Amino acid sequence: MAERKGRSGKKGGRFRSGKSKKEKVFQEYIGRVQMTREGYAFIIVDGEEDDIFVKASKTRGALNGDTVRVAVTKEKTDRQRREGEVLEVMERSRKPFVGILHIVGEQAWVLMESRAMPYDISIPIAGAEPAGRPSGKKKSRPAESDAAGQTAPETVTGFLKKKGNGLYSVSGVYETVDGKRQELVARSGMKVAAIVDRWDRKDPDPVGHLVDVLGEPGENDTEMHAILAEFSLPYRFEPEVENAADEISDKITAADRKERRDFSNVLTFTIDPADAKDFDDALSFRKLDNGNYEVGVHIADVTHYVTPGSVVDKEAQERGTSVYLVDRTVPMLPEKLSNKLCSLRPNEPKLCFSAVFEITPLAKVVSQWFGRTVINSDYRFAYETAQQIIDAGDKAMKMELRGGTDGKHGVVGDPVLEASPEAAEARKKAAVHSESAMGEGVTTGCLIPDELKEAVLILHKLATKFRKKRFASGAISFERPEMKVEVDEKGRPIRVYQKISKEANWLIEEFMLLANRSVAEFVAKGCRYPAVPGTGLGYLCISQEEAAKSAAKSKAKTFVYRIHDEPNQEKLDGLRSFIHNFGYEMGSTENGKEISKELNSLFAKAKGTPEYDAIEMLSLRTMAKARYSTDNIGHYGLAFKYYTHFTSPIRRYPDMMVHRLLAMYLAGADSQKKDYYEGQCKHASEREVVAAEAERSSIKYKLVEFMQDKVGYEFDGHISGLTEWGMYVETEPSKIEGMVALRDIKSDYFEFDQDRYRIVGKRSKVVYNLGDAVKIRVKKANLEQKLLDYELVETGNEDRMDAGEYEEMHSDAPRSDEYSRGENGGNRQARKEKVHKAIKASKKKSGKSGSRLGSKPSSGQNARSSGKPSGKSRRKTSR
Known part of the structure; x- marks a missing residue:
């Protein structure tokens, strides 16, 4: 098997497993980690069409954005994705993680809100003596020592220094106020950005340092700055730049x-x-x-x-x-x-x-x-x-x-x-x-x-x-x-x-x-x-x-x-298979001219149909990403x-x-x-x-915020996407997309029919197709995760299963990482909710208000909302 080149430009090799009598040789790659909040990961390798799935127990302490050496232990089949295990963390990402600072005694952590970070980050406090972990805080990984506190090294920036009255200065991290340069000040409960420095075997949590104090959670500036910090984007110019x-x-x-x-x-x-x-x-x-x-x-x-x-x-x-x-x-x-x-x-x-x-x-x-x-x-x-x-x-x-x-x-x-x-x-x-x-x-x-x-x-x-x-x-x-x-x-x-x-x-x-x-x-x-x-x-x-x-x-x-390259033929084959479910066909796509002709013809035929948006989106995904280069390919x-x-x-x-x-x-x-x-x-x-990702993240945040006070409201919508764990629904007329988890549909056990791209009830044979009109109720608006959960509004005439039958059929149903939480995540979430409750109580006592929350309609209230927000156009199209 030929050696391959990974994202870092270094060549992969072969990994030998000693677990069987006959030694197995696995292909190695170098790639970048895309972590989930459950702790499992996908390794993205340049030049490889498929990512490599890695179980949480096989990540070897790798975190989101890290560059790793990974071995493929299971090749992809029709029924199985490609799997592997991390062999080495080659380079830690210097991209910040955003969360809530939590200080208890001599210990401090940043409680993670990111869907890409399943572990909290320990932040050193200057002069703090090593101490045991507080009761109830479960270790995130096996450790050689129970020590959680660290004495902050004097040469490192971003550790905490006590100021009194619950305030801490952030060593070596400055802001300029009224022309005066001073260290940032933080306290427990504030939203901050942190970078991971190390995760030794003796450390129960990753150890890192603060790079910014963003402000009070829920405040608009804080949340927008948090999005920028998450993508390592600045939100202000340094004084020397402004002066210049x-x-x-x-x-x-x-x-x-x-x-x-x-x-x-x-x-x-x-x-x-x-x-x-x-x-x-x-x-x-x-x-x-x-x-x-x-x-x-x-x-x-x-x-x-x-x-x-x-x-x-x-x-x-x-x-x-x-x-x-x-x-x-x-x-x-x-x-x-x-x-x-x-x-x-x-x-x-x-x-x-x-x-x-x-x-x-x-x-x-x-x-x-x-x-x-x-x-x-x-x-x-x-x-x-x-x-x-x-x-x-x-x-x-x-x-x-x-x-x-x-x-x-x-x-x-x-x-x-x-x-x-x-x-x-x-x-x-x-x-x-x-x-x-x-x-x-x-x-x-x-x-x-x-x-x-x-x-x-x-x-x-x-x-x-x-x-x-x-x-x-x-x-x-x-x-x-x-x-x-x-x-x-x-x-x-x-x-x-x-x-x-x-x-x-x-x-x-x-x-x-x-x-x-x-x-x-x-x-x-x-x-x-x-x-x-x-x-x-x-x-x-x-x-x-x-x-x-x-x-x-x-x-x-x-x-x-x-420059912009021609579409990937394998992705075009996937598009061809997808549109076949709706009665469309594509002719020859052997060269660029044929591809564009077939795509434009497809768009013209599908225009105005329920499946048009999905077809156009999938067609977009067949395209290469436009980029800058000194080598012209057109x-x-x-x-x-x-x-x-x-x-x-x-x-x-x-x-x-x-x-x-x-x-x-x-x-x-x-x-x-x-x-x-x-x-x-x-x-x-x-x-x-990176800028485009930050822009999309801000839109997602504001869409969820917009729907926060509409939890419990009902909307007309249509199915905009289907997966093995649920259906995406866009509300009308505002096109705000959320997820209806299949596990939440109580009338039947629904399965995703990938071949025909539809969802089918196992017992009732009820079918949901792309573009179908449905009515949904807003179930949950999760601002932290930027997620919207919807549920289907059922008429009450469905032949419903009893609870035991329903649970039995759903026991092994597939879950999305966006809609489930692993054991570590659950413990972390419980601790986070406890902390947030304490912070909220503290704010209430001091008269400070938290984030703006929506209201749920009372029984009998008309829950329909047909208003569609408008906004400002900020720039011309860029190709």
Whole structure:
């Protein structure tokens, strides 16, 4: 058997078992641990389709995120997953775990809330004498010694030091308050973040140190900071970074203007979400004498202000991207840059890096130019206002339309995008100054000039043609609505809605795609256009034919590409099998063009059916993850041979790298060091994934919080997913998903029929299929675990089993790690509940309130709730 390479890049080997007379040889791998709260784990190995399941007794002290050496002891079969055992913990993860600090006498622990951490973490207290564990606290693993207290080493940060009155300072972990640097202060009951340092055989629990004190459990800032801490994401800038940003000059000098092409007198505008603060792209438009159009894609010139190796640059490089939680943006750049200097606000001169195109009315690009510019945006549209113009079409030229701002008059309204007509109507009546749903009219803001309306209509026509060409070339049409949550001023969720892209979104998207693709192709083909005297870094507009001739004589240079590989054939086979259950078939998928054709055909056939969402989601899972690389393989999903990210340098560090490389190559520089940029690409790709996970986690938290006061309420819904342990149900109309555990359906013993993808009652033969309409009751909203439990509302006419028969049939039913708790978890949960009860009593006594809890409807009360929350759109789509 060939050796394989693991996640860390080290090769695996073979593990010999001495348990039988005939020595067994097992394949070894190096992978990353994905732990469950029951203590068993899955080992994820790069390049391997299937994870390796490891029982709790075989983890050898490995924890979530650790890099381990693992041996496969059972290979995968049709009825059995691949199993193994951990041989060695090669590297401990430095990712924090979030929990509640619990201090008893001379001992301290962080009680874990994470679904990925089944053990509590022991935190040393300075000067504490080793002591036995408190009674009732069961050991988490066999230990050579009962000692639980440790004397904190003086060289280690993050241990606790007594201050008195129940307060402890956290050694070496600082915050700056009113310009003064001081150690963080904690007390029992506060939410904290901790990192595991070691787990020796003599230690009953892992031993670690604190890295942050997040605040009081249940408070909105605390919980959002906890999500960021869980993913090792910062929620503030250090003073030195803020100070460095403040020192950057906001003056645009005559020298700056001299080195740039001036678009100040060309019609220019931005189209963004209504609540956006960082406007990093603008479009300019003018008609040419030959009947063509000049369209400029102007991007904030962040790299003019942020120099390589500076304090701000290093911070942006480490962050990699802005993070968008439900109620806040954690920017990649300090606010002075992201919301002020680099934000293309109307009626302010701004420095840009631009891609300018000459385009025919039939959407053929006949020439292009790249270089640095200065602009002055005339107008700021919200998507809703631009959509209003598009919906009106040519009639818009004769209508008096309002919306947006020119930087002098008017404001951009707050959009209302709701699926529930009743909720939308109520919202419109309550918010006089808000914009209405897309296309229904805007009554506030500036009067929109005719030249702007004409520009939007022409650009819309061009974008529509670009879009059609793209899909004809093999682009895949994924159009999943984005879940959004609107919160009040205290961060409490008040609405949930599905964000649906419309033509105004597509207009911006297509021109951003054009700029990204054109920049990538320009560098990939090594084009050397003649420089334009007196216009700074830029080349003459030349035809595509001239560009091709130039490319033939040039050589590609190191560059940052956004790449996307073709789908995995094994996953496509799984999709093929899945859709067969619903009567759909897929033709040949031997090459990329065939795959995209079959997928788009499948989406068209399934559109509007109950199974459509599941088919689209599973199709998405067949796709490779888009990432950054210096090796160009094209972008499969967009059907582009060349693609990069050029258009969002305020929120993405790869775009800053692209700007710098493009500027150097425009100036005639040689190709840059590939190894350096490949390392940066890998880091940026990793940060992008982490940021997306944090964003999803914040949405899950707010959805559960939104449903907390609806426990006991009944909702109409439909089955959105099926597993061996239950069915996922989405409520209508808000699409909030929860789990109905099969064990909770008392009328029968239900089993998952994987071959036909359905759930069947063993005795009654009742069948539940994907997309079936059901009625559910909210059973539990677990904020700690970010889980929603639903139960089916049964009519009372079911032929119910008696308790004994029911329990007997369910005794060996499969359980999900999300809905069951092992012995260790149960003991830990009991201790945690005891601690929380004490903390709650203490708060009540002192007059402090805890987290906001929902109310359960009284008997006889109408438990239906049809309101669908609405929220704010924070950014454009990123591919």
